Amino acid sequence: MNELYNKQIGESLVSWFLEEKRDLPWRKTKDPYKIWVSEVMLQQTKVDTVIPYYERFISKYPSLESLAEAEEGELLKEWEGLGYYSRARNLQAGVREVVEEYNSVVPNNRKEISKLKGVGPYTAGAVLSIAYDIPEHAVDGNVMRVLSRILLIKEDIAKQKTKKIFEEAVMNLMFKDNPSAFNQGLMELGAIICTPTKPKCLLCPVREYCSAFYEGVQEELPIKTINKKTKLHKMKAVVIQRNDGKILLEKRPSKGLLANMWQFPMVELPTSTHTVEEVVELDYGVEIQKGKELIAFKHIFSHLVWEIESFEAKLMNEKKISLNSQWYSIEEVNDQPMPIPVLKMWNAWKERKSIT
DNA sequence: TAAACGTGGCA
DNA sequence: TTGCCAAGTTT
Structure with missing residues (x-):
């Protein structure tokens, strides 16, 4: 050389x-x-x-x-x-x-x-x-x-x-x-x-x-040793609509996965004896009635997998919603940055409602 | 040092 | 369907 x-x-x-x-x-x-x-x-x-x-x-x-x-x-x-x-x-x-x-x-x-x-x-x-x-x-x-x-x-x-x-x-x-x-x-x-x-x-x-x-x-070549297995997370998510038509959206924490991106109320229910309604009320301060299923799919990240089941939901009673959550009009929801899995849910909801 | 951090495409 | 890949950086 x-x-x-x-x-x-x-x-x-x-x-x-x-x-x-x-x-x-x-x-x-x-x-x-x-x-x-x-x-x-x-x-x-x-x-x-x-x-x-x-x-x-x-x-x-x-x-x-x-x-x-x-x-x-x-x-x-x-x-x-x-x-x-x-x-x-x-x-x-x-x-x-x-x-x-x-x-x-x-x-x-x-x-x-x-x-x-x-x-x-x-x-x-x-x-x-x-x-x-x-x-x-x-x-x-x-x-x-x-x-x-x-x-x-x-x-x-x-x-x-x-x-x-x-x-x-x-x-x-x-x-x-x-x-x-x-x-x-x-x-x-x-x-x-x-x-x-x-x-x-x-x-x-x-x-x-x-x-x-x-x-x-x-x-x-090249020699490359990799093999990280991904962990499965079973998530339930709800698009909650209030009587005035607004939708509840949550801003994710400023650190970690999908930092500062917006999503619909989402809970992880691995082997819980609780229902989605109960956990959502606990985490988000809203009583809801779960409606029809929206879309169910897997979203694969580089190091983990979300298995999401999503539903429509009606607001029955609003207590004090969590600080990082906010009601938005449909137009405003469209303006918030959302990750791909959340966009999928949102598109399914709009399609169901025939909103373009 | 190794794990966390997104997504879509392709064999 | 599953696994791996693609002009990396942060913690």
Whole structure:
């Protein structure tokens, strides 16, 4: 492994990238803010999913200042359906730091940019290299897969300490004439050529440098040990309507799962001898009469499963509703940020009521 | 260090 | 149908 060899890998990769790269919205700009937004949205999320969200988001919040001034509820509504909602709140917190402490200029060095909320080692390197053309590593899952194959690295990429090996490898290979194209090329190669299964090695611009291809073990890499089993939660949820037509909605806690998102009153009844009505009265301070079943389904999160049964319900008597709950008109319900499983219930309710 | 944190697509 | 994956960060 010498410098000339490394230089050749970089050149091959970069010329391939400049020729074959996909035409993506965030590749039309050098604005560090927009690059930042795209990188956060792309965390653990497919490109095709991100594109429409990115377009709407940038159109609504075209600058650091506009996002800094946004209301959190409105921001979460823009993020609705994208998942990992703390990304949105961390992004805004980070943006506010830049506006207030860095005179609205995104820091151009790893030390400072890494202090921003929601900016980890990957996002820091991505923004620095793509927006500022600074030779910094940006190691994501693609990069680890690509380099584990090229360099025949057999460390377990599920372990966090392994990432350091790849960060050093990237810096050794870094094509300093064009860090932006080099880092993006590494990721682009992983996305469309050096795929997890059935990599298209015959189309690969760097296969002549690839140890795994040489040994025919590209499908065996990277090594990744994972297996977290999910826990099942049996939930009952109710869309409660008051005589004046308003609906009871609850804001989830500001930490943990689906933080600050809204939902209909929901209780977990594993092996309880209590009825839904009893537990709802206890938890929410409303007496209800359960009506027809709305929809029943499983919603699978990354680490747990909700098995939801949902019902219509009428308000019989209102005592003192819990602090984080509120009655909303149908229009107002539509404006609250709700996670996908809650949206499913809401859509089922509206369909039943023939409300569009 | 490992677990928490969403969602949709696909073999 | 089940399990795994996708441009990670926080705690």
